[in-house]
Amino acid sequence: RRTNRMIRFEKLAATEKNYPFVDAVVDADYKNGIFGEVVDGTFTAGEGFKAIMQIEKGDDMKYDAFTVLKGDHARIADFSKVDGQIVNITADELPETYAVDNMLVAGATGTLVVDGGATNEAFKVIEVMPYGVRAVVVA
Numbered sequence: 542r543r544t545n546r547m548i549r550f551e552k553l554a555a556t557e558k559n560y561p562f563v564d565a566v567v568d569a570d571y572k573n574g575i576f577g578e579v580v581d582g583t584f585t586a587g588e589g590f591k592a593i594m595q596i597e598k599g600d601d602m603k604y605d606a607f608t609v610l611k612g613d614h615a616r617i618a619d620f621s622k623v624d625g626q627i628v629n630i631t632a633d634e635l636p637e638t639y640a641v642d643n644m645l646v647a648g649a650t651g652t653l654v655v656d657g658g659a660t661n662e663a664f665k666v667i668e669v670m671p672y673g674v675r676a677v678v679v680a
Contacts, residue, residue, distance in 0.1 A: 542662050542672075546638060547573050547574045547594070547607075547631055548592055548594060548618070548628055548630045548634070549594070549628065549629050549631070549632070550623070550626060550627070550628055550629075551628060551629055551675065552626075552627070556597055557650075559622050559623055560622075561618050561619050561620065561621070561622040561623050562594070562616050562617060562618055562625050563579055563591075563616075563617050563619055564582075564614055564615070564616065564617070564663055564667050565582055565583060565584040565614070565615060565617050566582060566583050566584070566612060566613070566614055566615070567583075567584045567593070567609050567610070567611060567612070567613055567615050568583050568584065568585050568588070568610050568611065569585075569594055569635060570608050570609070570610050570611050571586055571608065571609050571615075571651075572582075572593075572607065572609075572633070573593055573594070573595050573607040573608070573609060574592060574593060574594070574600055574630075574633075574634050575592065575593055575634060575651040575652070576587070576588075576589055576590075576591065576647035576651045576652070576653065577589045577591060577592070577593075577635065577647065577651050579591055579617055579619075584615060584617050586650065586651030587594050587647070587648075587649055587650065587651050588646070588647050588648065588649060588651075589647055590619070590620045590621050590647070590662045590680070591617050591619050591620065592617065592618050592620070592647075593616070593617060593618075593635075594616055594617070594618040595609050595611055595616050596606070596616065602620060612655040616649065618621045620664075620680060621662065622680070623678050623680070624679065624680035625677060625678060625679055626677070626678050627667070627675055627676070627677055627678075628675075628676055628677075629670075629672070629673065629674075629675055630653070630664065630673045630674050630675075630676055631643075631673040632674045633652075634652045634653050635652075635653055635673055635674065636652070636653055636654050636655055637680075638655075639655055639666055639669070639674060640666065640669065641666050641667065641668065641669060642665065642666060643655045643657075643665075643666045643669045644648045644656050644657065644658075644659035644660075644663040644664070644666075644679070645663060645664040645665075645666065645674075645676065646659050646662065646663045647663075651652050659679075660679075661662070661679055662679070662680060663679045664676035664677070664678060664679070665677050
């Protein structure tokens, strides 16, 4: 069972050395951890190398389906700024099947898909864990 829908950096050093976050307003209700792009200050789920990494708050803290509501400001991680960092993907955004060495990219819905042709802007699975995967950012 996967819990705590999110993607997170394995080590804090990833954010201390190179702050990868941007602020954006979300254009719809989105679950924490969904991928997409930011255009003119607005985040839209879909293909892209950014994801909502909101700090949970209030009654929804530690709730599996923490949602950022339409019009809210959200903390968006730009993974192009953290090449080589390891992330833990503990989210329902993972595809149904995946394996070590798979390259994961965001598909049209903002969830990850396996892309055998990806060479950059992807997450390379380095370990399959009970909660999801450990992956290295390939920017």
